[in-house]
Amino acid sequence: MLITLGRRYLRPYAPAIGVLLVLQLLQTLASLYLPSLNADIIDDGVVVGDIGFIWRTGGWMLAVSLGQVACAIGAVVLGARAATSFGRDLRHDLFDAVQTFSAREVGQFGAPSLITRTTNDVQQIQMVLLMGFTIMVMAPIMAVGGVIMALRQDVELSALLLVVVPVLAVVMGLLLWRMLPYFRAMQGRIDAINGVLREQITGLRVVRAFVREQREIERFGEANTALFETSLGAGKLMALAFPAVMLVMNASSVAVLWFGAQQIDRGAMQVGSLTAFLSYLMQILMAVMMSTMMVMMVPRAAVAANRVVAVLDTQSSVVEPTTPVPLASVNDGDGPRGVLRFDDVEFRYPGADEPVLAGVAFEAVPGTVTAVIGSTGAGKTTLLGLVPRLFDATGGTVSVDGVDVRSFAQADLASLMGLVPQKAFLFSGTIASNLRYGRPDATDDELWAALEIAQARDFVEELADGLEAPVTQGGTTFSGGQRQRLAIARAVVRRPRIYLFDDSFSALDYATDARLRAALAPRTADATVLVVAQRVATIRDADQILVLEHGRIVGRGTHAELLASNATYQEIVTSQMSLEEAA
Known part of the structure; x- marks a missing residue:
């Protein structure tokens, strides 16, 4: 060698x-x-x-x-x-x-x-x-x-x-x-x-x-x-x-x-x-x-x-297509932009006896919020990771606007997504450089607007250098909730077609969570929103809630519908609040 x-x-x-x-x-x-x-x-x-x-x-x-x-x-x-x-x-x-x-x-x-x-x-x-x-x-x-x-x-x-x-x-x-x-x-x-x-x-x-x-x-x-x-x-x-x-x-x-x-x-x-x-x-x-x-x-x-x-010599399991579909040719007419669809999707790790996900099928359309909830280890984060191709489905198809995500160039697919990971990570630099990570040409006014939506404007304004305040590697100088809000603001600045929130509100108190979601709604009105959450309060206003158990969807519907008919969802709800509070 x-x-x-x-x-x-x-x-x-x-x-x-x-x-x-x-x-x-x-x-x-x-x-x-x-x-x-x-x-x-x-x-x-x-x-x-x-x-x-x-x-x-x-x-x-x-x-x-x-x-x-x-x-x-x-x-x-x-x-x-x-x-x-x-x-x-x-x-x-x-x-x-x-x-x-x-x-x-x-x-x-x-x-x-x-x-x-x-x-x-x-x-x-x-x-x-x-x-x-x-x-x-x-x-x-x-x-x-x-x-x-x-x-x-x-x-x-x-x-x-x-x-x-x-x-x-x-x-x-x-x-x-x-x-x-x-x-x-x-x-x-x-x-x-x-x-x-x-x-x-x-x-x-x-x-x-x-x-x-x-x-x-x-x-x-x-x-x-x-x-x-x-x-x-x-x-x-x-x-x-x-x-x-x-x-x-x-x-x-x-x-x-x-x-x-x-x-x-x-x-x-x-x-x-x-x-x-x-x-x-x-x-x-x-x-x-x-x-x-x-x-x-x-x-x-x-x-x-x-x-x-x-x-x-290790080839990535996520392979660039030989002839990628041009992004400009996708939904260049009057149709909706950002339709996300899972068709009988399966994912299993090499050598694993059981798949992490199996038979997952749903559609998320622009202007709606689709939430995924389930117990720990149900496969929620794995499901979310299939959309930006952090790994590829081993069965079925994940598509955006009718095109298999594996047919897009990686850079083009990433430009459609605004991902807020489960563990909010900030890079060394400044707050401004972190917010511009996905869109370098964003103006200061756009950064402040995104911080306002993410309920982060107040603590950033209190910093001596404001947007130019230094950020250490990993953002360790900020609390967990501050890092989450800055990561959400980073996704908002990008203005993607599809927002992916992977348990991104867990470090926020209920009041901040509610204010953030209310401020986020107008910005995401014409985008597709997919939210993975553990907290029922975060997702009960979603247009569609998917209940995941052992890698399979065992329930779908609104909060009220699932509360009335799905035992798994009822169990999750009662572990966090009484049925009366949930209703």
Whole structure:
């Protein structure tokens, strides 16, 4: 998968990578050439006392060194640019892929894991690429070139390489073998700690309300300790790697000096050649060490690549139509606009024995309010989510103005909807930026009018900055009721054909709820309104009430009709008020 990602995302940077390879080749050749020049200075300059030769060769060495530095800088710059561009493009595509996911795919991966894959996993791959552009290109050339140059200096002494290189390779290989399990486990540990941390921050009020701080500290400590132990295990082995390598390298140096001194004593080798051979040996061993260290990094990056590709290759269950129906062609005559219809709709999760919804059929027309009520788990929110295609029906048809919602482009379908979710969510920014989220060209007067309808104008006017008052991520600086009213105002600003309220009045007191619904009625007079609610008082004035139980409609009619004839509705009503109050 790592190679697949590299091919896919590095193709636009192929020319820069080609230049990088040339620069790395030149840099490595210069590194291999310098010890040979140093040997010439010692043997042909210092030994015979030729000062001119020393100056000439020394000047040439300086020029080669400057060229090597220039090539190294150029290679690092190009490598860093290619690797960071790769990371940017991959994160962009991951974000785009997640944006297309339905609620099913998001639940499949989990939000903490998706965050880790988009950040930490991409970072791991990017780091390996950056190291690869430098080490993986340089190491093979340096190893092969070092062996050739060492043979040129002394063939007999080069026999030491047959012992030293395998010993170093075995040492590093054993360490790598022990490290692999730690690297495989590390990404899962990061997922776990992100999941616990995200849950604790989001549910901070609940934690404090139930005085569970100590338990949550223990939970985080367990996840943190698991990551710590995994990282420590890998760190210990990595710490052991460097002393082991240095031991092999220093022992090799001693052996070279020992046998090289005997060669010099017999007159079979010159001092400069021994110095050069020692330099080449160090270069060969360094190349082996760098290659092995790269191999250590690759497994963790490979795990990260598999996780990233899993997200990129996951197809959303909500698919864009190949030839979408143009929005302008739908009800461009005098007919009603915004007719919502469910025809024998079924929805079940993959592998589930029983459907969440089955046989759901009803029609909601403009100028009317259709309410859905039922016990917890009856499928109310699922039913509402089928309209804007948060997930698709597995049977039957959901249509708007006679067109299957799956035939619209996602953007066109979304433009027809004004959704207020069960959990009101505000984005970081200002109140104005949140209200304009679905309609950026809305004027300030339109924002204030929407706030008036949503019964939010009073508390917004009390803020020092009014519409420009800052909003934190999630709107945590506002109460639950204020967030709900701002979310309702956001939907009102959009002026959609279809309003979808998913239990959006639950945090409001009865008086505010009544005032809001009364103010909302004129604005939604020519729109279709679908309301999911738990509270009977919120929906008893609806034109049509659907009673949902175990995913099926078991009653429909007005409040009075259902109160007189439907046992399930009567049970819901009596759980909240007396029959006399309801009547």
